Amino acid sequence: MEQTQKRPAALAVWLVIAGVVGLWAAFSLTMEKFEALIDPDHVAGCDFNPIVQCGANLDSAQGSAFGFPNPLLGLVGWMAPVVVGMALLAGARFAKWFWILFTAGMAFAFGFVVWLIIQSIYVIGTLCPWCMVTWVVTIPTFYAVLLHALRIGAFPVSRGVRKTADALMGWLPLLATLSFLAIIVLAELRLHLLDFFF
Numbered sequence: 001m002e003q004t005q006k007r008p009a010a011l012a013v014w015l016v017i018a019g020v021v022g023l024w025a026a027f028s029l030t031m032e033k034f035e036a037l038i039d040p041d042h043v044a045g046c047d048f049n050p051i052v053q054c055g056a057n058l059d060s061a062q063g064s065a066f067g068f069p070n071p072l073l074g075l076v077g078w079m080a081p082v083v084v085g086m087a088l089l090a091g092a093r094f095a096k097w098f099w100i101l102f103t104a105g106m107a108f109a110f111g112f113v114v115w116l117i118i119q120s121i122y123v124i125g126t127l128c129p130w131c132m133v134t135w136v137v138t139i140p141t142f143y144a145v146l147l148h149a150l151r152i153g154a155f156p157v158s159r160g161v162r163k164t165a166d167a168l169m170g171w172l173p174l175l176a177t178l179s180f181l182a183i184i185v186l187a188e189l190r191l192h193l194l195d196f197f198f
Contacts, residue, residue: 011148015085018137019078025133026074033058033069046129051191057128062119074134077109081141099154103145110142117183121190140176
């Protein structure tokens, strides 16, 4: 069984942090959903105004995309980065096939988040605070895991691609920031946030 040799300490720490933050957001949304089921008149603690709120998102069809509340996916899914990060910090070495599967899982999470961002901005017309917390950790985590998998050769790519992926790891904060700015611009153009707040 071929195993990767490089111990990605920074990635491991980020995975733990992102996983804990993602779990926190998923747990908070799950509790809001429970409260809404118990009391139909419940106003979510994250409902700040007609634009920034959780209630509309939780009650929408998109909020239960697979037939159950989306936060339950987060409660299960965010355990994986925490476990992987802690294992790496403890000295674990994972085979390349593991990184392929882990990258595939993060790609699904990234794709789902992108779909939810589009639905939130263009269909529901609201920005859910806890959802946005999830966006903030999912996007850079996907970039980091993908680039790491590429740089260690988990995928059959050329040496040049591996070197480029390794170099891009240092640019992750910028890549994530540009992604967040794109979301902000789209939200402003569609929802006119500045007019609403000012």
